[in-house]
Amino acid sequence: MFFLCLVPVLIALCAGWSGAAPAAARIHIVKSGETLSQIALHYRVSVAQMRQWNSISGDDIFAGQQLELWSPSTPEWYTVKKGDTLSGIARTYGLSTRQINHLNKLSKDRINVGQKIRLRNPQAKKPAPKPQNHRIKKGDTLSEIARTYDLSVGHLKKLNGLDNDTINPGQILQLRTPPNNSQEDNEPHQYTVKKGDTLLEIARRFDVGLKLLLQLNQLKKDRIHPGQKLKLRPALEDEGIHIVQTGETLSEIAWRYRLKLNRLKELNGIEKSRILVGQKLRLKAAPRATHIVERGDALWEIARAYGMTVGELQQLNGLKSSRIYPGQELKLNVEKSRRLADYRVQKGDYLGEIARLHQMSVAEIKKLNNLRSSVIHPGDVLKVRPLLGSGKEWLKRSEIDWSKLLVAPDGIRKVNAANGPYFFSPPKAARQRTDQYYEEHPRSPLKTYRQARKLWQAFEREVGRLGQLSNTLKGWAVVLDPGHGGIDPGAVVETLDGNGNKLYVVEDEYVYDIALRVYVLLRLHGATVTMTLLSPNHLTRHSSPPSQTFVNQKNEVYNSHALNKRDSRKNWPRYGNLSARVRIAREAFAATPKSRSIFLSFHADNDAQAPEAPQVLYYESKNGRNKDLASRDFAQVLLPALGAGSRTRGQSLGVLRNNPAGAKVLLELRNLAYTNNAWSLRFEQYRHRDAEKVVKGLLDYARRQNRSARR
Incomplete structure (x- = not known):
């Protein structure tokens, strides 16, 4: 009898499920490059079960496909036996009687011997693949x-x-984003231990820290045995955070990650059970001497935020390179981990958003500041973890007096606004009203260009007065291309603020701001920098509060008199007119050796099938025969600076084809298909951090090239 009772428990434990499942499937959305066996391994179920639950005959799955996962202990049907009650069946399978009544359309709790009771939703048919x-x-x-x-x-x-x-x-x-050709996608995610292997050798072979390998496989010691299967890369559920999706409830999320509901509420400062789509939930608390890596975190910026060197951080965590992964727990120097920053609460701030900005849980920020509730007031000063980025290689965002850079030229008025400042005239709307809203361009592109040049020349003079931090980029020419612009706004996406209110983010308005920040930082290191586009009424901007989003104004112009002199509607930047940007680059690089020329095109993707982390795209022809190897090498050098999860990919892109730069890439810094990315882009701190990452990668590349030239 004891053995019979124990069998179901052992089956559930071996399959990796703790407790019975609710009467709804767990949904996994297939990402590009995933295989059925990888997904099965991640959820600790068999491939055969995955096939059965999703009516799949082979191993073919596609990016974006929704796969159902059920607890192996919950059959689809149960046949009522003598003595059974509805409440007893519900308890056995972790359901409520209300759920069973709903699934079987029962009006009462009365059941009969031999009656078949449905315990979970019928299996969905495999959706038809979307054409590629x-x-x-x-x-x-x-x-x-x-x-x-x-x-x-x-x-x-x-x-x-x-x-x-x-x-x-x-x-x-x-029709879809091509399969990712990056080296990362071809890497194994699992390894079967062979005779003579040691955990340290495996960690070094696959470029994964020993501590992370222990963490991923829940090992307390480094003892392993032949035949043992080891996870080599973190999966989504190892990352320590969860972004709320449409239809999810707090209890379902707690069950999915095997957390107690009250613990999940405590970590995130949730007093009831209300959560919002796009909300970022922390799944575990980080000790003060630990940093949990998030997508986009880079080793160099973590080290500098805590006053450490990269070498010190590598040694503490058994890392042989600067590569880190989302969800990885990095040990910090105990003394230096006590370094904290002050945050002064602004009007419209709330505790959850401040915690999210500083990569903390609400529970941690409350404990650190002895707060009994989540109520805060403008002017309060909170102790927080330091923001990542901002090291000795450049001035911190707070150390640059941006107001002095934003000087109005003679005869031009400066208009302060919640999402400004602006020059000449601000937008009519206070913020982006809908995804369809836009403000039409002026009649004359030539007049607009002259206005933009006047504003730009004043900005250039003020940037020059900042001085220089280094000569690393002296002799280098860099062209910065803010994607889209003019008639083409790029992606316009809907997102939510922390209170669940709808907001709209316009791609070209935000990537222009990032490009301007990159411009300032590159000038500080001696580079000659050219912009392909200019705005006639703004430079860098901030939103206070961040809900005051930038407005879709179709007024950017090409930074070239020759491209505007005909003063025609066709002169405005528009869909597909990429040869104009290449022409500006060709003129900018005319007096620079090809080996010292770099072209960067800035974008924010809007593709749910593409990765959430930054992507660096280099030119590769459609048939794959023509690859820009120099730019691929440049893209690979950028990855450690851009942070955890970043990838490279070759693609046939018009702005890179026939481009004269020695190194040329298109940067998808954010993916607006992911709510968390749209949320982040609204914050000046995150846009400046994106700019710092790009410049750090470029400095790393330039130093490497400079060393090679001296040999």
């Missing part, structure tokens, strides 16, 4: 194809490297 490409037929137009597949014309052009709307019968258009 489209072969053009006679009469097709780009706009019709975009509408058919629910894509924007701009995104379709970007995917296929098109400079204009011209397409030809028989031509094949890519």
